[in-house]
Amino acid sequence: MSVVVFAEQWEGKFKKTTFEAVSYGRRVADMLGVPTVAVVIGSLDEDAAQLATYGANKVVHFNASSLNSFDSSAFASALKEVAVSEEAQTVILSGTSNGKSVVPSLAIQWGAAPITNVAALPDSVDPMTVKRGAFSSKGFVTYTAHEQKTVLSFIPNAIGVAEFPGEAIVEEGSGAAEARVQVKGVDRATGSVPLPEAELVVSGGRGLKGPENWGMIEELAELLGAGTACSKPVSDMHWRPHSEHVGQTGIAINPNLYIAVGISGAIQHLAGVSNSKVIVVINSDAEAPFFKAADYGVVGDAFSVLPQLTEAVKRFKQG
Numbered sequence: 001m002s003v004v005v006f007a008e009q010w011e012g013k014f015k016k017t018t019f020e021a022v023s024y025g026r027r028v029a030d031m032l033g034v035p036t037v038a039v040v041i042g043s044l045d046e047d048a049a050q051l052a053t054y055g056a057n058k059v060v061h062f063n064a065s066s067l068n069s070f071d072s073s074a075f076a077s078a079l080k081e082v083a084v085s086e087e088a089q090t091v092i093l094s095g096t097s098n099g100k101s102v103v104p105s106l107a108i109q110w111g112a113a114p115i116t117n118v119a120a121l122p123d124s125v126d127p128m129t130v131k132r133g134a135f136s137s138k139g140f141v142t143y144t145a146h147e148q149k150t151v152l153s154f155i156p157n158a159i160g161v162a163e164f165p166g167e168a169i170v171e172e173g174s175g176a177a178e179a180r181v182q183v184k185g186v187d188r189a190t191g192s193v194p195l196p197e198a199e200l201v202v203s204g205g206r207g208l209k210g211p212e213n214w215g216m217i218e219e220l221a222e223l224l225g226a227g228t229a230c231s232k233p234v235s236d237m238h239w240r241p242h243s244e245h246v247g248q249t250g251i252a253i254n255p256n257l258y259i260a261v262g263i264s265g266a267i268q269h270l271a272g273v274s275n276s277k278v279i280v281v282i283n284s285d286a287e288a289p290f291f292k293a294a295d296y297g298v299v300g301d302a303f304s305v306l307p308q309l310t311e312a313v314k315r316f317k318q319g
């Protein structure tokens, strides 16, 4: 028996949420009284054994060159191989883009009950009972699985990283299906913090009037080391690239701080940002719906408030 964790890596390096996944898996494994087995797929520039720090007792590394490109079905088959050989009861994944696309394939291949969008540690592991975000994260529901085998994917940054003493053995994995897609090339956004992983995000809406005013957003984001985001109309009007569009039809993010400037706070926008730990809203309309979801709000003109905020951050950073 064991708990198996997908230890996702990107270009040979572990993501922060991988450590969160392993430590979540370890906490579930402790509830079950079984070991934690982390599964790494693709070539790695880092030491796989470091996953012991986050609770892995064993790491299985699939290093075949055919698995260097992401393929949800092949990755699911690697995880299934380990789940079967370790007689696992649960497989844990972080709800990243890749994690989300592996879950259904793994659940089918392994014959398990999938529970996505998990927001907390299980209330019980037998049967698996766990709280998950629902209705575009406007509420929570508690699911109980009727299958013994479960696949859980959690909301990145919702659980937190924990460290555990101990060491892990690293074994080579085998038996995964060949990838059926081949990546021919990658176009990447450069010069900014990748939005899905950003811990701080500065975001602009139609209240900023036009793309020529985005320098204010970018200056504050650069000072804070934050990612930049926008509302849907802003990307629809090509003021900003679609890769920055957050919300129900865009990217869902979970940063520690989300600063929304000139965004009304429509329900479709909130669907993608309401998991942020702290929300700051700057809007000239005191009745803007976003203020209801805000931890801090400034009623004022973005063209006056934002430069003042940027100056205040500069002064703070200069000590």
Ligand SMILES: Cc1cc2nc3c(=O)[nH]c(=O)nc-3n(C[C@H](O)[C@H](O)[C@H](O)COP(=O)(O)OP(=O)(O)OC[C@H]3O[C@@H](n4cnc5c(N)ncnc54)[C@H](O)[C@@H]3O)c2cc1C
Pocket: 204, 205, 206, 207, 208, 230, 231, 232, 233, 234, 245, 246, 247, 248, 249, 250, 261, 262, 263, 264, 265, 266, 267, 268, 269, 272, 282, 283, 284, 285, 288, 300, 301, 302, 303
């Ligand atoms: C099926 C569907 C899916 C959708 N998916 C998404 C989605 O994923 N993401 C998304 O964002 N939207 C989505 N939308 C659109 C959503 O309903 C809203 O229309 C959109 O979020 C509004 O964008 P906005 O807040 O930038 O613009 P607006 O609604 O025009 O709001 C602009 C805000 O700026 C404020 N403002 C104006 N001037 C200033 C100033 N000088 N200083 C400060 N504040 C100022 C105004 O008071 C206002 O609150 C979706 C809609 C549908 C129907």
